Amino acid sequence: MMSHHFLLIIHLICAAVWIGGHLYLSVSLLPKALKRKEPQHLLQFAHGYEPLGMPALLLLVVTGIWMSLQFGIGWQQWFSFSSPVERVVSLKLTLLFATLLLALNAQFRVVPALKNNAARLPEMAFHIIAVTLIGITMLVLGSFIRYGGL
Numbered sequence: 423m424m425s426h427h428f429l430l431i432i433h434l435i436c437a438a439v440w441i442g443g444h445l446y447l448s449v450s451l452l453p454k455a456l457k458r459k460e461p462q463h464l465l466q467f468a469h470g471y472e473p474l475g476m477p478a479l480l481l482l483v484v485t486g487i488w489m490s491l492q493f494g495i496g497w498q499q500w501f502s503f504s505s506p507v508e509r510v511v512s513l514k515l516t517l518l519f520a521t522l523l524l525a526l527n528a529q530f531r532v533v534p535a536l537k538n539n540a541a542r543l544p545e546m547a548f549h550i551i552a553v554t555l556i557g558i559t560m561l562v563l564g565s566f567i568r569y570g571g572l
């Protein structure tokens with residue numbers, strides 16, 4: 423069995439990368455872009471961050487599901503909201519789904535439009551801030567597991 427502690431360490435590094443990148447976008451690049459009505463730096467960072475951020479999110483999912491299995495929670499129990507650790511896992515999966523929808527919408531609709539129309543910046547801002555807040559919520563939810571779940 424893959425060491426739970428090892429999976430947790432990978433999970434934590436990826437959480438740091440995912441949340442760190444999105445906080446930098448939200449707190450530093452986004453306010454500047456909105457003030458100057460200039461999305462170029464924002465898009466540049468987002469583009470450069472992708473090869474790091476996407477594997478981080480993928481590894482969060484893989485290690486997260488793997489650790490849940492080690493806690494005895496398989497897909498059969500998902501979304502039953504019937505035990506404390508399973509409730510945390512199901513909430514995290516729901517938020518993961520929301521993150522994927524937001525990411526796909528940003529990637530395929532908002533970013534292409536933003537490239538030639540700065541008026542789409544508030545829409546981009548909504549996506550960035552939502553993904554950041556959801557990421558922080560996922561971290562807080564994860565922290566409950568060592569105390570027995572929700």
Ligand code: HEM
Nearest residue numbers: 437482483486487489490514518557560561564565567568
């Ligand atoms: C943006 C995505 C995610 C972030 C930022 C995140 C963050 C975290 C953090 C910081 C912890 C450590 C808490 C602690 O040590 O007390 C944690 C634990 C955990 N996460 Fe995630 N997580 C994410 C996605 C997921 C997903 C998709 C799953 C599974 C479906 C998952 C399952 C777990 C489990 C089972 C633990 C408990 C590990 C343990 O305490 O032994 N996570 N998560």
